[in-house]
Amino acid sequence: MQIIEEIKNNELISNPSEIQKICLDKLKLNPLPNIKSEYWRLSNKSKFSRFLDHSNKNKESKINLPYKKASENIIRLIIGENNSINLEEENYSIKELREIEVVDFIKKNISNVNPNDHWSDLLNHCLSSKENILGLNISGNKIPPLEIFSASSPDSLNAKTLILFFEKNSKVDLLQINQGNENSSLSQSTYFCLEENTSVNHGVVSYGESKSNLLNSLNVMQKAQSEYSLASLHFKLNYARFEISINQLDGNAKTNIKGIQITKNNDQIATYTQMKFNGPNGFLNQINKSLADGKSHAVFEGSIIVPKIAQKTDASQLSRNILLSRHAKIDTKPQLEIIADDVKCKHGATISQLNEEEIFYMRSRGLTLAEASKLQLSSYIQEIISSIPISKDRWDLLDKILK
């Protein structure tokens, strides 16, 4: 764990900025990961340390765009590739945040976070340089679809940060793609601030090459009357951790989360979500799916926190998992922590294999076992990825996964 050693010995950054200094101090006090911390996250330390084995060379990341830009209408941004943007159109505007705004925002955020829960954000801010932080202020309700790419470069660890402010009454479809290169680690931290009455339809697709590691952290702050929908897909990653933290600041907001993680070979992909309701009338509908094959390990841990103030919250969480191999492993831990009494909260979890009866039915109609299994898997995956804001003719995700 080269990075951890470097943090301990003050060798990580030669000339740290103010934020980097604060984060470094916090990381030093909290020298994660250790066996115990990972055990409680149902994860394992040796797999996590793969992520930290690279040095932070801050090499130029190289991105292989997975598909062509389908139309000129789409706004495509790549974090770290100095493509400055400043659009002021009739129905919308997208403006880059000033450096001071970015610094203030990060400082405010890290000052009172729990270093245990936001360890990956602290690491991200330590490592990401100015060029690798993209901050945007978005407003308007006729915004063209946005695509934001983030990638790591081979044999190194890269850190990228994305900060988006959504102004009042804005409405946007946004696709975020995290791409891992061979033998590399990517630390991606994302912050969304949704003002009142905004609607964000967010898709996250993360995939890599051989030995790609990803630490993906997503923090969403929602004001009243906002609606946030997330659909995520993580696959082909040697080690990945997706940490979602959503806070309905004043309640009265809607959150939909759909996610799927597909693990093969010796992969480990983990999703941790924390949903906080800090006001009444909040709504959450969450479904997380895992598909584990080979000797892989899939983890889901979701917690829903409903304090006294969050009366009339309606939250449901479902974890559905399919084990495809005898050597694969799935751990799931949906949690409820409730104090408010007038709430509707429920969760469910299942772990099983492909449905034999359905397979039998299809085979009796002349499909081979392989075809029937593939068809069943497609429908299992399709339920999630159909919500990712990208059309099939732009990028056929299902085809990419099933290959």
Add this chain to the structure above:
Amino acid sequence: MVSENLVKDVVSEPYKYGFVTDIETEKISKGLNEDTIRLISEKKEEPEYLLNFRLNAFRKWQKMEEPNWADLGYKKINYQDIIYYSAPKQKEKISSLDEVDPKLLETFDKLGIPLTEQKKLTNVAVDAVFDSVSIATTFRKELAEHGVIFCSISEAVKDHSNLIEKYLGSVVPANDNYFAALNSAVFSDGSFVYIPKGVKCPMDLSSYFRINSGDSGQFERTLIIAEESSSVSYLEGCTAPMFDTNTLHAAVVELITLDDASIKYSTVQNWYAGNEEGVGGIFNFVTKRGKCLGKRSKISWSQVETGSAITWKYPSCILLGEESVGEFYSVALTNNLQQADTGTKMIHIGPRTKSTIVSKGISAGNSINSYRGLVKMGSKASGSRNYSQCDSMLIGDQAAANTFPYIQSQQPNSEIEHEASTCRISEDQLFYLQSRGIEFEEAVSMMVSGFCRDVFNQLPMEFAAEADKLLALKLEGSVG
């Protein structure tokens, strides 16, 4: 909201078992070290292997850290400020119940425990444990006719040493966890049950634990062995007097079932819970575990948890034998400043094993009621199934209900289902019942009783009545 306050009033019922029996006791001095353990072992005239078991556990305990993962807020326990052995003074050997101190009999009489001859008609054999010592076991002769051994663990050490040596610590090893290690080092008494091959135990067995002394901890150990094709239903009840100090209760229960055997273990736990400000009460840190060793064997835990300031308890099943079955049915009611962190572990190792978990938590006042459970499918548990259901009911907006299920699977050919929900006694429901002429108090009681029905149905007759009464007691009284 008027009705909400009324509901709160209804659940606060004073503790009626809080009296202290003024009886001469023999206590050893406070503190814990190897000499204490040697002294306990000497007093009980134990063989050397048991002393070594205790010392080994003590050495391991010294190296362990008190667990803090359950986030239970309590003052650090000073383990040197506890008396580890306290027993009512009595004649050396008791040959009949007539020789038991009448004050003790009176105590158990007050608690409704049938120790005296005239109460024996209830057909439940009882082992009564007072502080550190088992004072009487009823129906022993009748049970012996069927080959059933039911006695205190101290007697079993003397009379059935081979069984104790073979099975003690085989389910919960001495170094299993902090409190189990402490218990292994200092356990004073408890019950021992052995059901021979092919015997269906002719009556329900029961042990009743009573803490009387305020400064002594209670560390009892229960061991139940069901041989091939045998079955037994075992009941356990607990109470304690009201003290301003916290008393530690760290028990270990081990169950073993061989081929086709079954054990049904039911608990009604009503230790003193502390007062409304959270002063006093029992710290109930208990390790209960059953091992389904044999094929088609079955272990069923049912519990009604209403007492204790803090409950930390996870009755578990290790399903080793093919087609073995584990069950867990639980009702936990917390009020005022009580904290309960309870649940189960179902560890499926053998093929085609099945487990069912039904947990109902009711939290009122400022209490915290958590379900924490583990379901694990090992790689050889092909064709196994689990179903879990955890429901919480909240009374008032100050109480917390948490659910922490851990679900782990390494076997594709197995199925796990888990569901949880949270609800409250709604005004609509109350209004409906009241409009049908049902008193408010009864309506609340009916709704809570209906909420717990799945669990109460699993309790043996004798206990179902007691559990119903207990919940009713906590739910009735202040209104009407």
